Amino acid sequence: MAVFITGGAGFIGPALANEFLAAGYDVLAFDRYPPNDKILRAWGDRVHFVQGDIRDRDLVRSLIKESGTDPVVHLAGILTAGCDRDPDLALAVNVMGMRTVLEGAREFGMRRVVMASTIGVYGQNLPQPIKESWPTEPDGWYGVTKLMSEQMGLLYVRRHGLDFRAVRFAAVTGPGRTAGSGSASLFTSFIPEMAAKGLPYEIEVEPDVIYPVVYIKDAVNALFRLATVEQAPRRIYNIGSGRIVTSEMVAAVKARLPEAQFTYKPDPVIMSVVRGYRDWEIDCTAAAEDLGWRPAYSAEQMVDDIITTVRQG
Ligand SMILES: NC(=O)c1ccc[n+]([C@@H]2O[C@H](COP(=O)([O-])OP(=O)(O)OC[C@H]3O[C@@H](n4cnc5c(N)ncnc54)[C@H](O)[C@@H]3O)[C@@H](O)[C@H]2O)c1
Numbered sequence: 001m002a003v004f005i006t007g008g009a010g011f012i013g014p015a016l017a018n019e020f021l022a023a024g025y026d027v028l029a030f031d032r033y034p035p036n037d038k039i040l041r042a043w044g045d046r047v048h049f050v051q052g053d054i055r056d057r058d059l060v061r062s063l064i065k066e067s068g069t070d071p072v073v074h075l076a077g078i079l080t081a082g083c084d085r086d087p088d089l090a091l092a093v094n095v096m097g098m099r100t101v102l103e104g105a106r107e108f109g110m111r112r113v114v115m116a117s118t119i120g121v122y123g124q125n126l127p128q129p130i131k132e133s134w135p136t137e138p139d140g141w142y143g144v145t146k147l148m149s150e151q152m153g154l155l156y157v158r159r160h161g162l163d164f165r166a167v168r169f170a171a172v173t174g175p176g177r178t179a180g181s182g183s184a185s186l187f188t189s190f191i192p193e194m195a196a197k198g199l200p201y202e203i204e205v206e207p208d209v210i211y212p213v214v215y216i217k218d219a220v221n222a223l224f225r226l227a228t229v230e231q232a233p234r235r236i237y238n239i240g241s242g243r244i245v246t247s248e249m250v251a252a253v254k255a256r257l258p259e260a261q262f263t264y265k266p267d268p269v270i271m272s273v274v275r276g277y278r279d280w281e282i283d284c285t286a287a288a289e290d291l292g293w294r295p296a297y298s299a300e301q302m303v304d305d306i307i308t309t310v311r312q313g
Pocket residue numbers: 006007008009010011012013030031032033052053054055074075076077078079093116117118119168169170171172173178180181182183185
């Protein structure tokens with residue numbers, strides 16, 4: 001059993017690689033940048049890491065051909081704010097990257113491709129809670145590129161019989177995110193993480209921002225289940241576990257770490273992304289019914305786990 005994880009050195013990739021390792025899979029991880037030393041040390045020779053660009057079709061093609069891994073879990077991509085800052089790059093990486101992975105899978109007979117999509121594909125003013133069948137009218141370039149990627153995957157199902165599957169994640173929160181990801185939801189991870197590191201933090205959003213989240217351990221568990229379950233009755237699953245209110249997260253951290261230093265410095269690009277989500281509630285009934293997935297971490301438990309993990313180094 002082997003899995004090919006693109007974006008394997010990012011935030012979700014190494015945690016997912018560990019989940020597959022624990023289940024006895026060989027892991028081929030691919031990313032534009034190498035993972036940090038701590039991850040590399042933990043992987044040892046159990047993960048084969050290849051550095052390269054998802055836009056390099058020949059390289060990705062040859063990796064799929066030679067590795068013979070199945071499934072492919074496609075995580076390489078540009079996130080929310082990064083997409084709005086550079087839509088051309090977002091299209092080249094997110095959309096054409098997906099096309100390269102799908103085409104490689106078709107060409108070399110892979111059975112299953114799984115992608116990490118986003119709740120950002122939905123439109124505004126929807127009835128709550130939001131189900132997978134609700135209208136998709138993304139409000140930004142990130143959602144557009146992910147919706148196009150989903151649609152390409154579904155086309156490969158119809159035309160080529162590929163077993164394409166996707167999760168639509170809420171903001172994935174947890175320790176070890178980096179600013180380089182271009183994500184607008186970094187504050188949901190950084191509020192507890194910076195405090196646990198004893199660093200002051202300028203929060204990039206306003207105190208009343210409310211955001212749908214899912215904890216990294218729950219997110220990885222969902223992705224692993226979807227990638228490995230024999231039959232997935234639906235192709236696309238919402239994955240979220242509730243909402244955080246920024247000022248409440250700050251209060252929860254301060255209750256645990258009274259010395260934590262926060263100031264608010266809202267960033268206009270980030271605010272334009274996060275503002276739209278305040279009333280959103282994500283319906284995850286389909287994932288519970290079909291995959292047996294239920295989130296284990298509440299907002300308070302996320303804060304506790306991030307602080308504990310950071311302190312353990
Ligand atoms: N983190 C979230 O909140 C969230 C929510 C919904 C969906 N997702 C999706 O999950 C996936 C993983 O997200 P993440 O949180 O780990 O983000 P991340 O930014 O930490 O990881 C993405 C990885 O893709 C790599 N990458 C970017 N451009 C590349 C390129 N041209 N070639 C090769 N690799 C490239 C980056 O180096 C990075 O390691 C992404 O596709 C993202 O859109 C994430």
